[in-house]
Amino acid sequence: MRQELVNQFSEERMARVDAVIEEYGKVPGALLIVLEKIQDVTRHLPLDLQRYIAAKMEIPPSRVFGVATFYSYFSIAPRGRQVVKVCSGTACYVKRSAEILDRLRRRIGVEEGEVSPDGAFSIEEVRCLGACGLAPVVVIGDRTFGLIDPENAEEIIEKAEERP
Numbered sequence: 001m002r003q004e005l006v007n008q009f010s011e012e013r014m015a016r017v018d019a020v021i022e023e024y025g026k027v028p029g030a031l032l033i034v035l036e037k038i039q040d041v042t043r044h045l046p047l048d049l050q051r052y053i054a055a056k057m058e059i060p061p062s063r064v065f066g067v068a069t070f071y072s073y074f075s076i077a078p079r080g081r082q083v084v085k086v087c088s089g090t091a092c093y094v095k096r097s098a099e100i101l102d103r104l105r106r107r108i109g110v111e112e113g114e115v116s117p118d119g120a121f122s123i124e125e126v127r128c129l130g131a132c133g134l135a136p137v138v139v140i141g142d143r144t145f146g147l148i149d150p151e152n153a154e155e156i157i158e159k160a161e162e163r164p
């Protein structure tokens with residue numbers, strides 16, 4: 001199982017995964033922090049990686065799956081270096097978030113669950129981001145873009161690309 005994960009993520013990354021499990025794997029209640037730290041390394045938590053983590057921590061795979069799917073912070077699908085989160089909550093929807101999502105998808109050249117060929121971006125439609133006063137809202141990485149003009153939505157990708 002490990003070799004397949006090495007082929008997917010590299011030996012260096014899997015060594016970091018093992019180091020996280022080594023450090024926190026036996027600490028009671030540490031599953032959340034283990035998954036958080038591992039996702040920082042692998043950017044997502046596919047099922048075969050979840051099974052590996054469960055086996056190394058000697059816990060049922062269903063426990064890992066339960067945590068990985070409960071928190072929206074975790075992703076089973078691959079993610080780009082920057083995740084573009086387009087809010088489709090009510091306040092954003094009435095301000096044309098669907099059009100923004102469509103334009104950004106085309107600009108990046110990916111559908112949900114895909115990563116752009118250069119690995120830079122993936123895109124997700126999300127529920128209310130808690131910034132309704134700024135609707136329509138898009139979050140890219142750690143930056144929030146509000147009051148977006150749907151006609152010029154692509155500009156925020158250009159701003160995100162400027163960041164090294």
Ligand code: FES
Nearest residue numbers: 087089092129131
């Ligand atoms: S509905 Fe989009 S931020 Fe609340």
